[in-house]
Amino acid sequence: MTQVAAVEAAATVDRRAVWVSYGYALVAGLAMGHFLLGLPIQLTDSFGNMLKLSGSWGELLYGEFTQNAYLRPLLWANLKLVYDLSGGDYFTWFRGVHVIQLLMLVVLYVALVRPRTLLDAAVVPFGLAVLFGMHTFAGTIREAFPINTHMTILILCFGAAIVALGRYHWWNDPVAMMLFVVASLTVETGLLIWVIFVGAALVGARGTSRAGLAGLLVLLAGYFYIRFALFDVGSPGLVERSSGFGFGVLDPDDLVARFGDNPAWFYLYNVVTSALSVLLSEPTAGVFRVTSAVLEGDVDVAMMLNLIATASVTAVICVFAWRRRGAWISRRFDRDDRLVALFVMVLIANAVISYPYTKDVIMSPAGAFFAVAGFVALRNLLHALPDRLAPGMAATAVAAALIVSGTWAVRVIGTHLNLRTGAYVERNEWVYAESSLADEGVVLTESDRQLMRQLRDDAIFVHPPPPPLEPPLRALLGSE
């Protein structure tokens, strides 16, 4: 960007819009943070991990580099760091980290979409509602291990997009490489950082230099060398876990029986349905629930609201792409074009990474960029609208906006209600922890038992359960 253009762009930014947008994002984030603090550290997925964290750093990292199917050493390093820093105050630290992560995410969201006018600022709540209301987002807040790895990846992805689409500084290249290393060694979807930097460069962004992109390519090759040649970690097979298929969920044994000889079709199914789940909210986790309900004549309103909500944002993004097709064909991209293009690239890459099995939260990066692209498309559509239309058409347009916004409002409330339901479910698990672990034949040492008692007492007595919520239309609002 030339100096003159930069000055012009800065001059068109209404500072009030920026402050209002960040302010709203923080308030919405803090409100959700309150619900996050209602969740205890989980028995399932967290207690076992925390037992593993009591070992030494060396043992932990060596074990993670040399295990089968998954290469996630920095996920464990992250957990171990907070575990050690907590000094035994696990609830405050682990739940606190989750809230801070959420606040970082909403701030990065606003930084990425850059609201410039008060009209833009009025769309920010809608954009954040799409971010919070997507079914792919639920797994980033409802659970923790005891840090939510998928939330970490969302933050790194938004951070990467900001660097990739921003102005070039000498430090951008090392930052890009650091983001890639941290993300890719945290969880497999971290490889999307590479897609974001390369994808942004392909649509004309110059946040990273050619040398930086070459460095990222070397790091990507290094990742595959470490994973497949050096440590022979491999990738998850059919036997790793259950996965949705068609109208139901298949257990690993069923998957092997059905696709063991040639899993290619199953992998293709996973890729296609993962992408569709972001664009339409159907299927979810590989299962065509709405279609099944329609066929059985058992459709409920909440299902249809989800479908309408997601499909309308997809439609707005399609309208944006159609209106900008001329510029795209002649390779003239502005920042909003690049954000939408990044969504498409992240969606495809994220779906490909999801090939071994389908799980909503794995598609959370694509879901987050869907919220970014939705905001951008909607803002452009608003700015392109005429000031006046025939009264009938204008009323129809306003009514459509109200309906779409209403569906997302329902989803956002549902997200909060499900967090509260989760708080109840997780605490109940702790009540029966001792007997359920004994039933499973889990043998605990005295120090393990001490940790269990501490976490149980934290969940039940020190941070007592918040009351379940029963607002009007409860059945419509919450899905859990």
Next chain:
Amino acid sequence: MTIRLPVAIAVALLAPIGVATLGVLAVAAGERAGATPFAGLVPRNSAEAAGLGRAAELLRFLKEGQDPRAVYPVRPEILSSAILRATTVEAAMWSRQVEMIKLLERQGAIDGSEERKTLACLAADLKIDDVVEHLAPDGLSGCEPGQALARVTARTSSVEYTR
């Protein structure tokens, strides 16, 4: 004065989500201030917690010193409009969770074979098979159908209902 269409649509997009956000914010702020807006039934004693199947809250009441064998008032929407007083173990039957009964057992709330038998009869009256099986693994004996339930119900109309 006429409103520009983009502004009208922006307001339409903002309104439902703004209301939802305000609602969530009000609940969060209310709870921080000690209120319970939009809360469902919040148990007031161990019997209510047991009746609602809220194991964590039940443990909290017991830790605070409530006696699981004492009779507590129970609001009509929790067990039945006909049962307004019950012990914690009796109320736990209405949760229909055998786990809840086992939990109370571990807390020392069920004392002796006679009490187990009485509770098994109550479970039989309420047709909770897994609880009957747990409390009377060798089979029920000496239960008059409907009598155990009638005893609990009678307490509601009785003047003396404490231990």
